[in-house]
Amino acid sequence: MDGLILMSLAASALRATTPLLLASLGGLFSERSGVVNIALEGIMIFGALGAAIGTFLVERQVLAANPDASLWYAPWVGVLTAMMVGGFVGWIHAVVSIRYKADQIISATAINLMAIGIPAVILTGLFDNSTRSAPVQNRLPQWGIDGFTFSPLVYLAFVLVPIAWYVLYRTPFGLRLRSVGEHPEAADSVGIDVRRMRYSGVVISGVLAGLGGAYLAIGNLNLFVAEMAGGRGFIALAALIFGKWTPIGSLGACLLFGTFEAVGTLLGGGQLLPPSLVQAVPFILTMLVLAGFVGRAVPPRAIGKPFEK
Amino acid sequence: MPLVIDRWALPALALVALAGLWLAPWAAYDRETGSRGAVTLLPNRTLDFTGRTDPLHVPGQGAVLVVSALGLLVVISGVALGRRRREVAWMAGGAVLLVTATVGVATHAGTYRAAQEGELRTTLEEAIRDPGPRVDAEGIEALLERMSEQSLRATQQEALPLGVRIRRLPYQGEAPGLAAFLVFATGAFALGLGARRFRPVERALERVSDVAAIPATAIALALGAAAVVILALQPTPVGSGAEIEGWRAYLTGRLDVLWHSYYTLFSGSLGTFDGFVEALRLATPLIFTGLAVGLGFQAGLFNIGAPGQMTLGALGAALTGIYLPGPTWLVLPASVLAAAVAGGAWGALPGWLKARFGANEVINTILLNFIASALLLFILSSSPVFAAAALRILQALGLSLLVLAALLLLPPVRRSAARAPRPVAAVVLVGLLGVATVAGWPQPGDGPVTVNLPFKAPGSEPKSVPLQETARLPQLPQLFGIAPRSGSTQTTFDAAAWIAGAAAVALLLLGPKMGLRGAARRIGGAVVFGAVAYGVAALFGLRSQPVTVPPSTLNFGFVIAIATAVFMQFFLWRTRWGYELRGVGQSPKAAEYGGASIARNTVLAMAISGAFAGLTATHYVLGGALDDFALRQSLPTNDGFDGIAVALLGANNPIGIVAAAFLFGVLKNGGATLNIAFSDLTRDVVNMILALVVLFIAAKGFLPGRFSDPIKRAAARRRKRDGDDDGVASDLEGEGG
Structure with missing residues (x-):
C-alpha cells in the first residue's frame, strides 16, 4: 500500500518536474549568454496557448473534410506551434533587450504583462470565451508500462539535460555562449559575434519554455486555461539559480521543487500539513541559497548588462 | 504632441x-x-x-x-x-x-x-x-x-x-x-x-515634449496596435433590416467601430463626473504601487515584489484593525501605520539580503511574492489541518527563531556571529534540525489537529472577519456628510473654507517669491491671507454651496495616495536622505566615494518602497474597496505588476506616476464599459494596451533618437534652430526681392 502511494507520488513528482525542467533549461541558455529571462513565465503561457490552438485548428481543418480521419499527428503540430510561438516571443525579448538595449527585466515584464492580455483577446476571437480554449480531442499520447505512463515531453525533458550539458560544455557553440555571458568584450575581441550568440541563447530559451507550456496544455490537460503557467516560469528561474546555472544542478532543483509540488497536491486531502505551507518551502530554500547559506550561487558575470560594442 | x-x-x-x-x-x-x-x-x-x-x-x-x-x-x-x-x-x-x-x-x-x-x-x-x-x-x-x-x-x-x-x-x-x-x-x-x-509658447512646448515625448509616443503606438486587434475582432454591428453595401459604406462602418471603441474607452471617465470618480478609485492602488516601484528605480533597485508587500500590508492593516482596542483616532492611524510597516518590512528583507549577501533583489522579491501568497492562502483557508507532530515542529521552530532573534539583539552575540557568519549559521541550522527532530518525535495519542485561526470569517469563503468600526476609513462622500452607498445626493458644503485653505497653501508655497522670507513670516502671512480669503468668500455667500455628490466608493485611501506622492516628491528632492538615495541609484560608486552607504540606502529604499506598496491596504482593506471591510483572498495583487508599468510611464517621478495611474484608471474603467458596449470586445484589449505601452517604453531605442536621447535631442533642436534662422533669412531675402 505504502509502496503504491510512493510510486504514484514519484510519478506525479516527475510530471510536476517536467514543465519546470524545460523552462529551467531554457533559462539556462538565455542566462548563460548574459540575458536575464524572467519572461519564462509569459513565454510558457504563450507556448501553452500555441499548443492548444495549433492542435485545435488542425483538428477542425481535417475533421471538416473527413470526420473519420486519424489525427495522431495533431498534438505534434501543437508541440511544433508551441516551439515556434515560444521562440518568437523569446525573439521579441531578444530584440528589445539586445538590439534596443532595454533593461532586460523591464522588457521581460512587458512580455509577462502581454501574457495576461493577449491570450484573452485571441481566445475571445476564436472561442468567444476569454479564459479557456475549447478542449482538443487528441492530446499527447502516454508512453510507458502499466500505470506508470508519461507524456513524451516528460522523457524529452530528462533527455534534454545531458544534451544541454553536452552542448554547453563540449561544443564550440556552448563555449562561445558561455563566454559572451561571462566577458562579452573578451569574446568580441576574439571574433565572436556577441549579439548573435545572445540572440540564439534567448530564442533557444523561448523554444524550450514554449515546450514547457505545450506540456501544460496538451500533455497534462487538453486545453488552454488563462494564467495556466501559475508561476512555474518564476519557479523554473528559481530552480536555475538554486542549481547554480548548470544543467545538472537545475535538474536537481527542479526535481526538488516538483516533488514539493506533488507532495503539496497529495497533502491537499491529507492531514499532515496545510499544502499552502508545503508549497512555500522551495521558495524559502531558494532564498537561503541566494543569500549563500546553502552554498554560493555565482551568476554569469555579464548577466543583465547590454553589450555596447 | x-x-x-x-x-x-x-x-x-x-x-x-x-x-x-x-x-x-x-x-x-x-x-x-x-x-x-x-x-x-x-x-x-x-x-x-x-x-x-x-x-x-x-x-x-x-x-x-x-x-x-x-x-x-x-x-x-x-x-x-x-x-x-x-x-x-x-x-x-x-x-x-x-x-x-x-x-x-x-x-x-x-x-x-x-x-x-x-x-x-x-x-x-x-x-x-x-x-x-x-x-x-x-x-x-x-x-x-x-x-x-x-x-x-x-x-x-x-x-x-x-x-x-x-x-x-x-x-x-x-x-x-x-x-x-x-x-x-x-x-x-x-x-x-x-x-x-511666441517665445514663451515655444519654451513651454519644448518642456512638455521633453517630459511627454516617450510616454505619449508609446501610448500612441500601443493604441495603434490595439486598432488592428479591435478591427480584427469586432465586425461592424448591423441591425436587422440594414445592410452594408459598397466599399465606402464598409470603410465608414469600420472607421465608426474603431472610433466608437476609443470613444467608449475614454468618454466614460473623462466625460461624466461619476466616471471620473470611478477612474480615480481604480487609480488609487496603482498610485501606491507605481510610487513603490518608482522609488525603487530611483535608487537603482527593481522592486518586482509589490504584490507580496501589498499582501503583507493588507495583513498588517487587517490584524490591527480587527484586534486593536481604542477610539478611532488611535486605531485608524495605527492600522494605516501597520500597513506601511508590514509592507516595509517585507520590502526591507530583500533589501537587506542584497546589501548583506549580494543576493539579487529581483529574484528575491519574486520569491517573496509567492511566499506571501502562500501565507495569505494559509491564513484565510478554512480550518487548516495539521498532524500533531508537524504542529509541534512548527511551534518549536517558531519559538527557537524568536529566541535567536532576541539573542541577535544583544551586541556581544551579534559581534561574534558577524565574525564568522557561515559556521554560526551552520551550527544554528543543525541546532534547529535537532529541535525539530525532538519536537516531532511521535507520541502516543497523536492525531490530526485542526487549527482555527480566530480572525478567519466563519464559512468557506476565504476572508477575515470584518474590521472594527473604528478602523474603517471614510468614503469621500461621507466627508460631506452623506451616508455611503446612497444615490446621488444634494447637499451643501462650505466652499469658503476650501478656498481659504487653498489660498493659505498657495501663499505658503509662493511666499519666498513674493518677498516673505523666514518660516514665521510665511506661516503668519498664510494664516492672515487665508482668513481674508475666507471673509471675502463668505461675503459672496460661498459658505453653503449646493453640490450634487454622485454615489461613489472613492475612499479616503485616495487622499492618502496623493499625500504619499507628495511625501515622495519632498523626500527625494528636498531631503538629504533622498539626495543620497538618488545618488546611489544613478552612480553607486560615485555616491559611495561621496560618503553615502550603499548598503544602508538599499535597505532604506526597499523599506520605503515596500511601505508604499503596503499602503494599498488603505484602499483595499481599510477603505473597503473589495465590497466589505475585511481581508480577502481576492486581493488583486496584480496591481503590483501594473505598478511597474505605471512607474515606467510616469518616468519614476511622483507627478508622472499619479498622472500615469490616472490614465490606467481611465483605461480600466473604459475597459469595463467596452465589455458592455461591444459584443466581441473585452476588457482584455485594455490589458493588452497596457502591456504594449511597457514594451514600447522599454524599447526606447525603437523610437527616433531625438525623442529618447536628451543629448541628441538637444543637438537636433540646435540644428533645427540654426536651420530655421536660415529659413528666416531666406524669407527676408524673398521679401527684399
Whole structure:
C-alpha cells in the first residue's frame, strides 16, 4: 500500500518536474549568454496557448473534410506551434533587450504583462470565451508500462539535460555562449559575434519554455486555461539559480521543487500539513541559497548588462 | 504632441483629416445595444446601420465641409512656406478649424436634441389631450412649461410619477465622430505649433515634449496596435433590416467601430463626473504601487515584489484593525501605520539580503511574492489541518527563531556571529534540525489537529472577519456628510473654507517669491491671507454651496495616495536622505566615494518602497474597496505588476506616476464599459494596451533618437534652430526681392 502511494507520488513528482525542467533549461541558455529571462513565465503561457490552438485548428481543418480521419499527428503540430510561438516571443525579448538595449527585466515584464492580455483577446476571437480554449480531442499520447505512463515531453525533458550539458560544455557553440555571458568584450575581441550568440541563447530559451507550456496544455490537460503557467516560469528561474546555472544542478532543483509540488497536491486531502505551507518551502530554500547559506550561487558575470560594442 | 513638431507631420495629419472628411463619420446618433448606430457624413449623407432610423436634415453642413476642407488645405500649404508665414498660416488655419469643428458638432447635436425634445413634447401633449386613468394633466402642463429649462432626462423622470411612461426616445447616444475629431485635433495642433513664434509658447512646448515625448509616443503606438486587434475582432454591428453595401459604406462602418471603441474607452471617465470618480478609485492602488516601484528605480533597485508587500500590508492593516482596542483616532492611524510597516518590512528583507549577501533583489522579491501568497492562502483557508507532530515542529521552530532573534539583539552575540557568519549559521541550522527532530518525535495519542485561526470569517469563503468600526476609513462622500452607498445626493458644503485653505497653501508655497522670507513670516502671512480669503468668500455667500455628490466608493485611501506622492516628491528632492538615495541609484560608486552607504540606502529604499506598496491596504482593506471591510483572498495583487508599468510611464517621478495611474484608471474603467458596449470586445484589449505601452517604453531605442536621447535631442533642436534662422533669412531675402 505504502509502496503504491510512493510510486504514484514519484510519478506525479516527475510530471510536476517536467514543465519546470524545460523552462529551467531554457533559462539556462538565455542566462548563460548574459540575458536575464524572467519572461519564462509569459513565454510558457504563450507556448501553452500555441499548443492548444495549433492542435485545435488542425483538428477542425481535417475533421471538416473527413470526420473519420486519424489525427495522431495533431498534438505534434501543437508541440511544433508551441516551439515556434515560444521562440518568437523569446525573439521579441531578444530584440528589445539586445538590439534596443532595454533593461532586460523591464522588457521581460512587458512580455509577462502581454501574457495576461493577449491570450484573452485571441481566445475571445476564436472561442468567444476569454479564459479557456475549447478542449482538443487528441492530446499527447502516454508512453510507458502499466500505470506508470508519461507524456513524451516528460522523457524529452530528462533527455534534454545531458544534451544541454553536452552542448554547453563540449561544443564550440556552448563555449562561445558561455563566454559572451561571462566577458562579452573578451569574446568580441576574439571574433565572436556577441549579439548573435545572445540572440540564439534567448530564442533557444523561448523554444524550450514554449515546450514547457505545450506540456501544460496538451500533455497534462487538453486545453488552454488563462494564467495556466501559475508561476512555474518564476519557479523554473528559481530552480536555475538554486542549481547554480548548470544543467545538472537545475535538474536537481527542479526535481526538488516538483516533488514539493506533488507532495503539496497529495497533502491537499491529507492531514499532515496545510499544502499552502508545503508549497512555500522551495521558495524559502531558494532564498537561503541566494543569500549563500546553502552554498554560493555565482551568476554569469555579464548577466543583465547590454553589450555596447 | 512631440511627433507633430516635425514640419511634415502636421500636414500629414491634415491630409489624414481631409481623407476623414470624405470617408469617416462626422457624428453618430441612435447608438443602441451592441453599439449599432447611424452615422452622418458631411454634408448630410447618412449611413444607417440600425435599419430603423429616420435621418434628419442638419443645417449648414455644406458650409462646415467647405470651410474645414479649406482650413486643412491652408495647413497643408504650410509645408511650402517659410517659417514665419508657415506659423501664421498654421495659427489662422488652426483657429478656423477649431471653430468650424465646434460649430459643426454643436449644430448636429442641437438638431437631434431638438428632435428628441419635440418627440417628448408631443408625447406629453398627447397625454393631456387623451388622459389615461392615472394621468395628472395639470402636473404635466406645469412640466411642459418648465421643460426647456431642464435636461430631457429630468423631464422624463418627472413625467413618470405624473402617469406618463415615456418609451425610449429616438436619436439617443448622439456623439461626435472620427472626422470631427480629426479636424479638431488638426486645428488644435496647428494653433499650438503656429503659436511657437511666441517665445514663451515655444519654451513651454519644448518642456512638455521633453517630459511627454516617450510616454505619449508609446501610448500612441500601443493604441495603434490595439486598432488592428479591435478591427480584427469586432465586425461592424448591423441591425436587422440594414445592410452594408459598397466599399465606402464598409470603410465608414469600420472607421465608426474603431472610433466608437476609443470613444467608449475614454468618454466614460473623462466625460461624466461619476466616471471620473470611478477612474480615480481604480487609480488609487496603482498610485501606491507605481510610487513603490518608482522609488525603487530611483535608487537603482527593481522592486518586482509589490504584490507580496501589498499582501503583507493588507495583513498588517487587517490584524490591527480587527484586534486593536481604542477610539478611532488611535486605531485608524495605527492600522494605516501597520500597513506601511508590514509592507516595509517585507520590502526591507530583500533589501537587506542584497546589501548583506549580494543576493539579487529581483529574484528575491519574486520569491517573496509567492511566499506571501502562500501565507495569505494559509491564513484565510478554512480550518487548516495539521498532524500533531508537524504542529509541534512548527511551534518549536517558531519559538527557537524568536529566541535567536532576541539573542541577535544583544551586541556581544551579534559581534561574534558577524565574525564568522557561515559556521554560526551552520551550527544554528543543525541546532534547529535537532529541535525539530525532538519536537516531532511521535507520541502516543497523536492525531490530526485542526487549527482555527480566530480572525478567519466563519464559512468557506476565504476572508477575515470584518474590521472594527473604528478602523474603517471614510468614503469621500461621507466627508460631506452623506451616508455611503446612497444615490446621488444634494447637499451643501462650505466652499469658503476650501478656498481659504487653498489660498493659505498657495501663499505658503509662493511666499519666498513674493518677498516673505523666514518660516514665521510665511506661516503668519498664510494664516492672515487665508482668513481674508475666507471673509471675502463668505461675503459672496460661498459658505453653503449646493453640490450634487454622485454615489461613489472613492475612499479616503485616495487622499492618502496623493499625500504619499507628495511625501515622495519632498523626500527625494528636498531631503538629504533622498539626495543620497538618488545618488546611489544613478552612480553607486560615485555616491559611495561621496560618503553615502550603499548598503544602508538599499535597505532604506526597499523599506520605503515596500511601505508604499503596503499602503494599498488603505484602499483595499481599510477603505473597503473589495465590497466589505475585511481581508480577502481576492486581493488583486496584480496591481503590483501594473505598478511597474505605471512607474515606467510616469518616468519614476511622483507627478508622472499619479498622472500615469490616472490614465490606467481611465483605461480600466473604459475597459469595463467596452465589455458592455461591444459584443466581441473585452476588457482584455485594455490589458493588452497596457502591456504594449511597457514594451514600447522599454524599447526606447525603437523610437527616433531625438525623442529618447536628451543629448541628441538637444543637438537636433540646435540644428533645427540654426536651420530655421536660415529659413528666416531666406524669407527676408524673398521679401527684399
